[in-house]
Amino acid sequence: MILNQEQQELLDGKKGAAMAKVVKTLKMYGDCFDAEKMVPVTGDHGHLVTSFGLSVLKPVYEIMDELIAEGVLAKQSFSVDPRPTEKNVPANFLQNVFFKVMYSKQNMYEQQLSKLGLMDESAFTCTCYETEVGNQPRFGDVLSWAESSAVVYANSVLGARCNRNSGIIELFGSIAGFVPYFGLLTDEGRKADWIIEVDTTSKPEAQVLGSAIGMKVLEDVPYIKGLDKWLGTELNDAVCDYLKDMGAATASNGAVGLYHVENLTPEAKAQREELVKEGAAVYRIDDAKLARIQANYPVIWKDPAAEPKMCFIGCPHLSSLQLKEWTNSICDMLKQHGQKKVAIPTVFTASPKVAEKFRKTSEYQSLANAGIVLSSICPLMYMNNPLCGKMPVITNSNKLRTYTTARYYRDEEILEKLTKGGV
Numbered sequence: 001m002i003l004n005q006e007q008q009e010l011l012d013g014k015k016g017a018a019m020a021k022v023v024k025t026l027k028m029y030g031d032c033f034d035a036e037k038m039v040p041v042t043g044d045h046g047h048l049v050t051s052f053g054l055s056v057l058k059p060v061y062e063i064m065d066e067l068i069a070e071g072v073l074a075k076q077s078f079s080v081d082p083r084p085t086e087k088n089v090p091a092n093f094l095q096n097v098f099f100k101v102m103y104s105k106q107n108m109y110e111q112q113l114s115k116l117g118l119m120d121e122s123a124f125t126c127t128c129y130e131t132e133v134g135n136q137p138r139f140g141d142v143l144s145w146a147e148s149s150a151v152v153y154a155n156s157v158l159g160a161r162c163n164r165n166s167g168i169i170e171l172f173g174s175i176a177g178f179v180p181y182f183g184l185l186t187d188e189g190r191k192a193d194w195i196i197e198v199d200t201t202s203k204p205e206a207q208v209l210g211s212a213i214g215m216k217v218l219e220d221v222p223y224i225k226g227l228d229k230w231l232g233t234e235l236n237d238a239v240c241d242y243l244k245d246m247g248a249a250t251a252s253n254g255a256v257g258l259y260h261v262e263n264l265t266p267e268a269k270a271q272r273e274e275l276v277k278e279g280a281a282v283y284r285i286d287d288a289k290l291a292r293i294q295a296n297y298p299v300i301w302k303d304p305a306a307e308p309k310m311c312f313i314g315c316p317h318l319s320s321l322q323l324k325e326w327t328n329s330i331c332d333m334l335k336q337h338g339q340k341k342v343a344i345p346t347v348f349t350a351s352p353k354v355a356e357k358f359r360k361t362s363e364y365q366s367l368a369n370a371g372i373v374l375s376s377i378c379p380l381m382y383m384n385n386p387l388c389g390k391m392p393v394i395t396n397s398n399k400l401r402t403y404t405t406a407r408y409y410r411d412e413e414i415l416e417k418l419t420k421g422g423v
Contacts, residue, residue, distance in 0.1 A: 002037055004038075011027065035180035047128045060167075063168065073175065143160050144172075149399065152257055193280055194217045196217075221260070228264050310391060312346075314397070330415065330419065359374070380400055395407070
C-alpha cells in the first residue's frame with residue numbers, strides 16, 4: 001500500500017507510539033485485501049460495534065487506556081451498539097447475577113468510550129442512522145463503521161460507502177481519519193454479482209426474503225428485481241423500515257454488505273443495470289421457496305413444544321413508525337380477542353432517543369397498559385446469557401434467530417401468539 005507523506009509520518013511515530021500502532025493496523029488490514037491506498041473518512045460520525053463490557057475483553061480495555069493516555073482520540077465522534085442490559089427488562093435473580101458477572105466492566109468501558117469520543121450517553125443503538133440519533137451519513141460518504149446491519153443499510157439505502165469492518169478496526173479508522181480503499185468503497189466493488197428475481201404473489205416478509213438472499217449470495221452484492229412491485233419507487237419511512245429488516249437478515253444469514261433494489265435504492269435508480277456485472281448469476285425467489293426456507297429454520301429449544309417465556313421485537317432496533325404500528329396492531333388484536341394484556345412477556349427495543357420520543361406519545365400508554373416493556377438493550381446480548389439462552393424465546397428477527405436460541409415467527413404469527421398465546 002502506498003501511504004502519502006502525512007500517513008507515513010504517522011506510521012513512523014510523529015504523533016506517538018499509539019497513533020503509529022493505529023496506522024500500522026489499518027495498513028496491515030488494507031494489505032490483506034490488496035488495497036493500494038488510504039482514503040479520507042468523510043462521514044460526520046463513526047459507529048462502533050463493541051458496546052458491551054464483557055470481562056473477557058481485557059485486551060480491548062488495555063488498547064482504550066493506551067489511546068486515552070496518549071491523547072489519541074477519535075477525529076469524529078461516534079455512536080455505538082446497544083447496551084447489553086437494562087433494569088426494566090424481565091430477568092430472574094440468577095439471570096441478573098450472571099449479567100453482573102458477564103458485563104462487570106460495563107461502567108468502566110462506557111467511561112472509556114466517553115473519553116474517546118462517544119457522541120452522547122444516548123448514542124447506544126444498532127440503528128444509528130435513524131434521524132433521532134443524529135448519525136445519518138450522506139450519499140457517497142466514506143465511513144468507518146462496524147455492525148453488519150448498520151453497514152448494509154448505510155451502503156444500500158443511503159448510498160454511503162463502508163466495508164464490513166470488525167470491532168476496533170472501525171474505531172481506528174475514526175481516529176486516523178482514513179481507511180484502506182478496497183471492496184465496497186470502490187466503484188467496481190459495488191457492482192452486483194447476482195440478479196435476484198422476486199416473483200411472489202404478495203409482498204414477501206422482509207426477514208425471510210433477506211434470509212433467502214443472504215444464504216444464497218453470501219458476501220456478494222445482489223441486484224434485486226421485482227421488489228419495487230410491492231414497495232414502490234420512493235424511499236419513504238415504511239419502505240426504509242422494510243429494507244432495514246431485510247438488509248439485517250441478508251447480513252446475518254449471509255454476509256451481505258450492500259444490495260441494490262431496482263428502481264428504488266439510490267445507486268440502482270441512477271445506474272440501473274450498469275451496476276450488474278457481466279455474467280452475473282440469477283436466483284429466482286417465489287412463495288414456495290420462502291416457505292421452504294422458513295420451514296427449515298432449526299428449533300433448538302430443549303422442548304420444541306414449550307410455551308414461550310418471552311418475546312423480543314426490534315433486532316435491529318425499531319423505528320418510530322414501527323413502534324406505533326406494532327403498538328396499534330397489538331392493541332387492536334387484544335381488543336378483538338377480548339384481552340387486555342399480552343399473553344407472553346414482551347420487550348420492544350428501540351434506540352434511547354427513539355424510545356424517549358415515543359414515550360411522549362399517546363400510543364406509549366397503550367403499550368404499557370398491554371404489559372409490554374420498551375427498552376433500548378441489545379436482545380442478542382441479553383440472549384447470550386446462558387441462563388437466558390435456555391428460555392424458550394420467540395422473535396420476528398431473523399438476526400436474533402441466527403445468533404441465539406430464539407425461535408423465529410413472521411409478524412402476523414407473532415401477533416397471534418402475543419394476543420392469544422401458545423406456539
